[in-house]
Amino acid sequence: MPTASGKSPSPLLTALRQGTGPCHKALEDRLPFFDPRFDRPAYQRLIAAYYGFHAPLEQALAGFLPALEPQRRAKAPALVTDLRNLGLTPTQIDALPLCTALPPVTDQAQALGVMYVLEGSTLGGQVLKRAMAERLDIGAGNGGAFLDVYGPETGSLWRGFLQFLEQAPGSPADQARVAQAAIDTFTGFERWLERREVLL
Numbered sequence: 001m002p003t004a005s006g007k008s009p010s011p012l013l014t015a016l017r018q019g020t021g022p023c024h025k026a027l028e029d030r031l032p033f034f035d036p037r038f039d040r041p042a043y044q045r046l047i048a049a050y051y052g053f054h055a056p057l058e059q060a061l062a063g064f065l066p067a068l069e070p071q072r073r074a075k076a077p078a079l080v081t082d083l084r085n086l087g088l089t090p091t092q093i094d095a096l097p098l099c100t101a102l103p104p105v106t107d108q109a110q111a112l113g114v115m116y117v118l119e120g121s122t123l124g125g126q127v128l129k130r131a132m133a134e135r136l137d138i139g140a141g142n143g144g145a146f147l148d149v150y151g152p153e154t155g156s157l158w159r160g161f162l163q164f165l166e167q168a169p170g171s172p173a174d175q176a177r178v179a180q181a182a183i184d185t186f187t188g189f190e191r192w193l194e195r196r197e198v199l200l
């Protein structure tokens with residue numbers, strides 16, 4: 001897989017990919033986007049569950065890694081837009097359950113691992129955006145804004161993130177914390193979605 005610079009991946013990126021590869025596969029296999037029975041009500045429940053994880057996690061990330069412009073990379077606002085367009089009122093959105101068993105974010109290393117997962121998910125979003133348009137006729141204006149949250153900037157924001165990651169200082173111990181935080185993010189998200197009963 002290419003990196004921001006076109007060079008071979010840094011030890012940190014390699015550790016992240018190796019550590020989270022199996023988690024990504026496990027979650028991808030359980031997400032219902034490609035299930036033949038997946039319909040609009042199920043999509044709405046899934047987006048509500050995504051909101052319940054992303055909104056509190058983005059709050060937890062606030063203040064860490066300012067160089068990555070977390071405001072610009074926030075995805076919870078797009079999830080709110082989608083929920084509104086799918087028919088929820090602001091009161092209903094405010095009442096949605098929020099995950100309390102979040103991956104810990106107590107330092108920059110953990111914040112970086114969490115961000116890797118949230119930023120990487122915009123790549124899969126490109127695949128899901130096309131699938132939801134074809135299967136459910138859902139696009140940016142009627143419930144699919146989150147899946148294409150960065151629009152034409154998806155590639156450049158991902159490359160910018162990788163560049164930051166490749167330059168991140170840190171001992172091997174720090175790097176292990178980054179990778180562990182990314183794994184914890186995947187497993188925490190999967191557990192949350194399971195609890196919300198939206199997985200296959």
Ligand code: HEM
Nearest residue numbers: 001017024027028031033116117118120121123124127189
């Ligand atoms: C059915 C759902 C999903 C599909 C089909 C999918 C698909 C993909 C695809 C095609 C890529 C890009 C690989 C590449 O360009 O080399 C990718 C990367 C990634 N996805 Fe997913 N994805 C899904 C769900 C998720 C979720 C829910 C998360 C996290 C919450 C996630 C996190 C990541 C990460 C971190 C990467 C970056 C890997 C890297 O290049 O280092 N994905 N995904």
